[in-house]
Amino acid sequence: MGIMDFIKGQFIEVIEWLDDKGVLVHRFEAYDNAIKMGAKLVVRESQAAIFVNEGQLADVFGPGTYTLSTQNMPVLTALKSWKYSFNSPFKADVFFVNMTNFTDLKWGTTNPVIMRDADFGMVRIRGFGNYSVKVGDPAIFLKEIFGTKKEFTTDSITGFLKTIIVSSLSDLLGESKIPIADLSSSYDELGVQSTERLQPKFEAIGLKLTSLTIENISLPEDVEKMIDRRSSMNVLGNMDNYMKFQTAEAIRDAANNEGSGGAGLGAGMGAGMAMGQMMGQMFQPNAAANANANAMQQQAQQQQQTQPAVVPSSGDAGIACSNAQCGHLLQPSEKFCVECGSPRAQKRFCTQCGHELSATAKFCSDCGSKA
Incomplete structure (x- = not known):
């Protein structure tokens, strides 16, 4: 092997690029950028190869296999001023561009x-x-x-x-x-x-x-919270209906209060009628529906008026409120009236016979002693 054969062996003979993981552009590694005229250039699908001579962009190759020569490198040939198809080794930067998506x-x-x-x-x-x-x-x-x-x-x-x-x-x-x-x-x-x-x-x-x-x-x-709040208020159509719905809920809760005794029963019946009237107004906004709702309200009021009055007593049902005008029955655990706020009346007993006295009694009904 002569010295010329050794020198020729140092030039690149195959130019290609395989690794393209996340890489857009790769510069081909070549010692001293020396490329042998007649070398093979392999450009794969979704690739492009660009030759740059002394910082100036020269030829661009699409997919395919090329034998580098002055015939298929017209720009680089002009830059190098090669004449008569002179096939000498040359220096150039080769860049592979990844054309994939x-x-x-x-x-x-x-x-x-x-x-x-x-x-x-x-x-x-x-x-x-x-x-x-x-x-x-x-x-x-x-x-x-x-x-x-x-x-x-x-x-x-x-x-x-x-x-x-x-x-x-x-x-x-x-x-x-x-x-x-x-x-x-x-x-x-x-x-x-x-x-x-x-x-x-x-x-x-x-x-x-x-x-x-x-x-x-x-x-x-x-x-986002404002949007959620507005959606909640608009679920029944408008603010007016929303407020009516809230009122009906509050009346129902009051009627279901177990601590209200017999008065709660009457209030519950009235609340049911009132809630029915309001629901009728909400879901039937036409004139005929409003007329029916008003009739139902009047009927409910008449029924409430004809119901027998609840007579307060001190039996098992509860102790009458100390306020005579209230009439609410207090449960054993209640210290104040939930209707008017009056304090719970304390029980009185005769000092002579021990008989239980009413709140207003001045003499014992059993032995006649002064209370």
């Missing part, structure tokens, strides 16, 4: 975006989702973004792309004037419109935005 890249708002809503006024919103991108023009991407680095991954550019996406999407949301309550039903449409709007910006740096998905647009916690 990079999916599931994340975007999200770092800080809340302020927007104006017709229902809630000025609100702060946050959003996140994912997008897919690929190299559209390897030459432009190499000039605008990559430069002369050894390797370039998606992590090196996702921060820049996220900023572009969030800025454009915020602008789109402000222009669309979609109410916050309706945003969740417009995610697909907003994603398509965002992709169309962002495409020129991506193409300017040699990329192509293939898809953009909005997963969620959220509101501050206090605004």
Whole structure:
């Protein structure tokens, strides 16, 4: 083997790149960047190979296998000023560009975006989702973004792309004037419109935005609580009906109070009639329904008036309230009347015979002694 054969053996004869895990651009490793004229260039599907001579972009190769020569390297041949098909070894940087679609890249708002809503006024919103991108023009991407680095991954550019996406999407949301309550039903449409709007910006740096998905647009916690409160009040149609419903609930609870004794029974019957009248007004707002409800209310009042009055007693049912005008029966555990607040009347006994006296008795009904 002569010295020339040894020197020729030092030149690259096969140029290819296999590893592409998350890598957008890879610079081919070659000792002193020396490439043998006539070497094989293997460019696989979803790849592109770019030759750069002394910092100047030369030839671009798509998928296929090439034998490097002056015939299929016209730009580099012109830069090198080769004449008469002179096939000498040459030096050049070779970059492989990954042309596959990079999916599931994340975007999200770092800080809340302020927007104006017709229902809630000025609100702060946050959003996140994912997008897919690929190299559209390897030459432009190499000039605008990559430069002369050894390797370039998606992590090196996702921060820049996220900023572009969030800025454009915020602008789109402000222009669309979609109410916050309706945003969740417009995610697909907003994603398509965002992709169309962002495409020129991506193409300017040699990329192509293939898809953009909005997963969620959220509101501050206090605004979400406000929405929940409004939904609760509107469940029956309007505020008036909501207040009527709350009143009916309160009357029912009072009627079901076991501590009210016999008076609670009468109140419960009245509450039932009143609640029926209010429910009729809520769910039958027409004139005929209102007339029926008024008739039911009058009938309930008549029934209450014809009911026998509850006579207070001191038996097992309870002790009569000390206020004669109240008439409520106190249970053994009650120290004050739950109806009028009067203190519980203390039991009195005859000092001579021990007979129980009423609250107003002046003489014992059993032995006649003075109380």
